[in-house]
Amino acid sequence: MPQCDSASTVLTAYADVPAPVRGQVRDLRIRWALQEIDRDYRVELLDVFTPRPDSYKSWQPFGQVPAFDDGRQRLFESGAILLYLGEQDARLLPVDPTARWQAITWLLAALNSVEPFIGQIGMLDFFQAGKPWAKEARPSALKLVEARLSATEAALGEADWLAGPFSIADIVMITVLRILDHTPILRDYPALAAYKTRGESRPAFRRALAEQLESYASPAN
Numbered sequence: 112m113p114q115c116d117s118a119s120t121v122l123t124a125y126a127d128v129p130a131p132v133r134g135q136v137r138d139l140r141i142r143w144a145l146q147e148i149d150r151d152y153r154v155e156l157l158d159v160f161t162p163r164p165d166s167y168k169s170w171q172p173f174g175q176v177p178a179f180d181d182g183r184q185r186l187f188e189s190g191a192i193l194l195y196l197g198e199q200d201a202r203l204l205p206v207d208p209t210a211r212w213q214a215i216t217w218l219l220a221a222l223n224s225v226e227p228f229i230g231q232i233g234m235l236d237f238f239q240a241g242k243p244w245a246k247e248a249r250p251s252a253l254k255l256v257e258a259r260l261s262a263t264e265a266a267l268g269e270a271d272w273l274a275g276p277f278s279i280a281d282i283v284m285i286t287v288l289r290i291l292d293h294t295p296i297l298r299d300y301p302a303l304a305a306y307k308t309r310g311e312s313r314p315a316f317r318r319a320l321a322e323q324l325e326s327y328a329s330p331a332n
Contacts, residue, residue: 118151126331138177146315217280285310
């Protein structure tokens, strides 16, 4: 298994999170990518409720996860880390310039044009649940999500993946779509639902998810 206590590549993650968001924290994206290329890594677990020391904020200024360190680069933000890994392995980012730039474009689209809208549904349903204004805000938020899903499904068409071969763009988009797992929303988008299932069926994803969920039973480092 790529997770190895002696590995030089370090990834930070939370030791535990509230039940509704288990399996959705963004370190999953990096775990998945590392599993796809069979690269050893070790995880430093952080208590989600403990303030970060300045030493960590010099690495991840916002005190979040994931942060990444392979001895050559110390990075934060899942998209940047995935791009860095993709530059090192064609299994994550195609060499062909057209496919490569399509993958980069879709990675940025997933982060900037899709995730903020889908994330709002998760925020309203999980963290603002019970507040009258949240219930009132959800229909308009849902309309925005539906528009983004329709556009994404149309762009995917009958393809298996967003940019030719499987890539870091698919890692991000599929983990974004997983935010909707507590809802029936994707049922109205069968091509996207099937796309998501293809990604979740990859052995590397299953290993990454199992490791993330298993870590929630572990104490913080």
